[in-house]
Amino acid sequence: MTAPRNLETVELTKRFGGVTALDGASIAFHDGKINAIIGPNGSGKTTYFNCVTGMIRADSGQTTYRGHDITRRPPHAIAAAGIGRTFQLCRVFPRMSALDNVLVAARPGGVATRLRGARGRAEVARAREWLAHMGMDHLEGVEAGNLSWGQQKLLELAGVLMSEPETILLDEPAGGVNPALIDRIAALVRELNAAGKTFIIVEHNMDLVMNLCEHIVVLDRGRPIAAGPPSVIRSDERVLGAYLG
Amino acid sequence: MRSVSKARVWLGLPVLLAGVGLVLSFPSLAPNPYLLSVGIVVLNYAVLSTAWNFMGGFTGYISLGHGALAGLGAYGTALLITKAGMPSFAALFAATAIVALLAIPLGFAALRVRGASFVIVSIALVLILLLVFQSWASLTGGSSGLVVPRPFPQLLRPEHHRVFYYLFAGLLALALLCWWLIDRSRFGLGLKAVREDEDKAESLGTPTFAYKLVIFTVSAAFTALGGGLYALWFGDLDPVFQFSILSGAYMVLMALLGGVRNLFGPVLGALIVGIGLEYFKVEYGNTPLHLVASGLLLAVVVMFMPDGVIPSVSNVFGRFFQPTRASIREVSAEQLREEARR
Numbered sequence: 259m260t261a262p263r264n265l266e267t268v269e270l271t272k273r274f275g276g277v278t279a280l281d282g283a284s285i286a287f288h289d290g291k292i293n294a295i296i297g298p299n300g301s302g303k304t305t306y307f308n309c310v311t312g313m314i315r316a317d318s319g320q321t322t323y324r325g326h327d328i329t330r331r332p333p334h335a336i337a338a339a340g341i342g343r344t345f346q347l348c349r350v351f352p353r354m355s356a357l358d359n360v361l362v363a364a365r366p367g368g369v370a371t372r373l374r375g376a377r378g379r380a381e382v383a384r385a386r387e388w389l390a391h392m393g394m395d396h397l398e399g400v401e402a403g404n405l406s407w408g409q410q411k412l413l414e415l416a417g418v419l420m421s422e423p424e425t426i427l428l429d430e431p432a433g434g435v436n437p438a439l440i441d442r443i444a445a446l447v448r449e450l451n452a453a454g455k456t457f458i459i460v461e462h463n464m465d466l467v468m469n470l471c472e473h474i475v476v477l478d479r480g481r482p483i484a485a486g487p488p489s490v491i492r493s494d495e496r497v498l499g500a501y502l503g
Numbered sequence: 504m505r506s507v508s509k510a511r512v513w514l515g516l517p518v519l520l521a522g523v524g525l526v527l528s529f530p531s532l533a534p535n536p537y538l539l540s541v542g543i544v545v546l547n548y549a550v551l552s553t554a555w556n557f558m559g560g561f562t563g564y565i566s567l568g569h570g571a572l573a574g575l576g577a578y579g580t581a582l583l584i585t586k587a588g589m590p591s592f593a594a595l596f597a598a599t600a601i602v603a604l605l606a607i608p609l610g611f612a613a614l615r616v617r618g619a620s621f622v623i624v625s626i627a628l629v630l631i632l633l634l635v636f637q638s639w640a641s642l643t644g645g646s647s648g649l650v651v652p653r654p655f656p657q658l659l660r661p662e663h664h665r666v667f668y669y670l671f672a673g674l675l676a677l678a679l680l681c682w683w684l685i686d687r688s689r690f691g692l693g694l695k696a697v698r699e700d701e702d703k704a705e706s707l708g709t710p711t712f713a714y715k716l717v718i719f720t721v722s723a724a725f726t727a728l729g730g731g732l733y734a735l736w737f738g739d740l741d742p743v744f745q746f747s748i749l750s751g752a753y754m755v756l757m758a759l760l761g762g763v764r765n766l767f768g769p770v771l772g773a774l775i776v777g778i779g780l781e782y783f784k785v786e787y788g789n790t791p792l793h794l795v796a797s798g799l800l801l802a803v804v805v806m807f808m809p810d811g812v813i814p815s816v817s818n819v820f821g822r823f824f825q826p827t828r829a830s831i832r833e834v835s836a837e838q839l840r841e842e843a844r845r
Binding site for chain 2: 342358
């Protein structure tokens with residue numbers, strides 16, 4: 259628990275009508291590590307992601323990122339602060355080419371650079387590099403909507419990486435993906451983590467979580483019921499109870 | 504892929520040059536002032552539809568309220584001439600600036616909602632302004648209309664038409680140039696991301712609201728310029744025509760017909776719809792038959808050419824050039840060995 263704090267929430271609460279999706283969730287994630295959030299369906303994992311990235315506004319509570327308050331910042335400002343994310347059901351820009359999908363995420367400079375051509379040489383080179391990293395450089399001209407599910411997932415990741423985040427939130431990276439691709443995504447996460455990126459991963463695939471992640475937070479009914487390394491979480495009775503009971 | 508874009512340039516350049524040549528020589532070719540005035544009407548439609556396409560094409564926000572922005576540009580120009588005594592073209596630019604400024608608070612309100620809600624808000628804008636301009640007769644002349652002094656009183660009618668034809672053509676060229684510049688810019692790419700998936704664009708760091716507000720203002724400015732220039736040319740304004748949902752709907756129809764993702768989509772749409780409307784007016788007089796035809800045309804476009812005429816046609820051509828795509832990376836044994844060595 260001595261690792262420096264990355265993303266941290268204090269008493270985060272979100273209600274949808276009568277349903278309390280997040281019930282005073284106070285969670286801290288470790289900087290530089292591969293963190294995970296697990297929990298049964300409806301335990302508030304995705305809502306948590308949506309609240310901390312500003313996509314939906316929490317009713318109360320506070321979010322800080324590396325000590326800076328980001329509670330009421332709009333999503334694009336949170337992205338600019340260094341937090342990238344993928345979506346549960348992978349989201350790409352379907353009618354844009356794979357290359358443009360990555361180029362969109364290039365960090366904008368001032369107003370003048372926004373009026374410059376979108377296909378600047380440096381940006382295109384970097385976007386192609388990320389596509390090549392995913393083994394998709396030959397697909398750069400294909401409309402993203404025509405790519406397979408697995409390719410779209412990799413493309414989404416390439417876009418997020420193009421935005422140069424320090425921290426990456428992955429919402430079910432292994433969802434609907436074949437085992438070979440899961441291995442590939444896991445290897446990619448390890449490689450990027452070794453390069454200094456922090457990960458926070460929501461995932462149902464327990465094998466992947468237990469093998470990949472160093473710090474696991476268990477959510478149940480909108481609040482954390484356990485946190486710790488895989489060895490501790492595996493034998494925690496409250497966790498077993500939440501999943502089985 | 505490269506061969507496709509090259510083929511496009513080689514096909515596109517002569518078509519573009521022929522198009523420009525045709526537009527520039529039309530006043531000399533037109534056999535009578537009536538046909539020249541039809542040319543002006545078509546160019547005006549092309550300007551308005553291209554102006555609409557800054558908003559609709561890039562962001563996918565379908566505004567039916569752009570007729571009101573054109574109306575504001577027209578009345579603004581007219582009132583600045585008649586009430587403030589400004590010279591015609593100074594009034595045109597001042598009115599455009601005012602409409603652009605007005606677009607900021609309007610956008611602040613309207614751009615908070617998406618999809619069908621935005622369409623309804625944009626319709627509300629037209630209806631509210633229609634009532635205001637009809638009722639405020641002391642300023643706007645109300646239903647009896649407002650006469651706009653001609654900017655070139657010494658010119659005879661055919662000459663007057665000819666001058667305004669070129670003014671509209673210049674304005675269209677300016678609008679197309681701006682659209683093209685934005686289309687290829689990073690700003691444009693961000694706007695297109697908004698069209699595809701606004702939340703996703705936002706999560707990648709695009710300030711979507713600011714982007715939408717800027718492009719709405721640009722769109723409003725060009726729409727106002729089109730409306731104001733029309734006021735100077737036509738010389739007579741009536742709220743029923745200036746603030747009608749129909750004029751906004753025609754902008755949408757023309758853009759959709761030609762193809763909102765294409766630079767020249769709205770121009771092609773304006774050509775087809777503009778000539779069609781004039782034909783119905785001449786053949787059938789003042790009947791609602793042109794509305795039936797417009798409705799049918801819209802239905803045909805939405806059903807069979809959802810992307811518009813230009814993409815449908817270029818798809819047919821594209822089939823001859825498109826290389827077959829592989830789902831798996833094609834590499835030679837040499838390349839594999841190279842990769843393994845690394």
